[in-house]
Amino acid sequence: MAPELKLSYFAWVRERVGKSDETLNPPADVRTIADLIAWLSSRGEEYAYAFDNPTVIRAAMDRKHVKQDSAIEGAREIAFFPPMTGG
Amino acid sequence: MAPELKLSYFAWVRERVGKSDETLNPPADVRTIADLIAWLSSRGEEYAYAFDNPTVIRAAMDRKHVKQDSAIEGAREIAFFPPMTGG
Amino acid sequence: MVDGGADANRIKVQIQHEDFDAAAEVAALTKGRLDVGAVVTFTGLCRDEGAKLTALELEHYPGMAEDEIARVAAEAENRWSLLGGVAIHRYGKIAPGENIVLVVIASSHRAAAFAAAEFMMDYLKTRAPFWKKEHLADGGAGDWVEARDADDHAADRWRKA
């Protein structure tokens, strides 16, 4: 059985997906953040819309920024969000 | 008659000269700040001591920083002091 | 000289909805200390963009926001000789004229205080997980504020330094 993964969404990614978080079991061939984005995009229109332009999407794994080619093995929580605009 | 010139001294220049200001009538051949330093240095030991190392002495003419080769014609007040240490 | 120990020189990080009191933070940092020669305080405020906005809504990623600003703070402590600091970032709905973010850095000398404070702000802008959504004066739905290239360039400067 694939391990459970908490996914969190923020700002317009959250609005487009339509939820702030969920727990999913991605298939074993989903190895990187980019794989995860592709797999999510295939799950429905709301995801396809949210991840429309993957190059602008930022990701964090267990609350640390990661690149899209990062391996997700061992992650408990992965978050997707647009570029940050705090400060 | 040479015009009257107010001279002001600050910090250790003031301490060495032994006064904070005075009014003098420099001779006509004293044309620049450097001339004025040389002339003052010839007036007594306290001035010679104060202007011992003219390269570290800063000058202001009518409350604006000037270089030592500046002409003093028309000046009402000339101040001498060490490099500034405010802030 | 009061020595508050190593922790007194660390940068405190807080994420909160409530407003902050910059003067109180500065006073706490300098109280009883005779080694602080320079304090740089940055306050970021909500602008109304020429009466366009009634508020900004700041969304954040709880937990990661604290962690990420703490990482930026640790990097600043590492790069410069600091005597303490505070970084506070607010979230939630914030009206024009209100405070959004505070960074205070205390040091013996001004160059370190200025550099560390500006570094903190540049990094915080591009790395801290906060997003601003506009509330429009005309009642319409506002946009999410777009990230500025200038902010990325400001953060990149510190890599070359």
Place this chain on the structure above:
Amino acid sequence: MVDGGADANRIKVQIQHEDFDAAAEVAALTKGRLDVGAVVTFTGLCRDEGAKLTALELEHYPGMAEDEIARVAAEAENRWSLLGGVAIHRYGKIAPGENIVLVVIASSHRAAAFAAAEFMMDYLKTRAPFWKKEHLADGGAGDWVEARDADDHAADRWRKA
């Protein structure tokens, strides 16, 4: 947006013996304004140099001190888009832990506020006619503080910019 007119955006300069209240100056600069996005505050304090000093005595050139800081302020207003500011420099005897100098700059954006505040401090250090004499803890006669090359270099940076 409250428009205080052109003068509201000018940098106020004060030379005084009395202490200043940084928070009150910041409040006065930002009060009722919705266009200020960034306020940078620099406070310079008297250090005891490892318990060596009981005070610094700040001598100044009255009249020229105001004029020179006003010239530095005018240069900052010229270089950056600012929404106001304050520069206050104290003179007389100042004990360790006490304030010496305050520079506050308000702007729409942080880069201008940081740059203008640091520029003001760098220029003020090397151009404003103030001199510090040490009062020693052991009762001995202290020296005049020597100008630091680092301060000249800090000021020179702005010529290349």
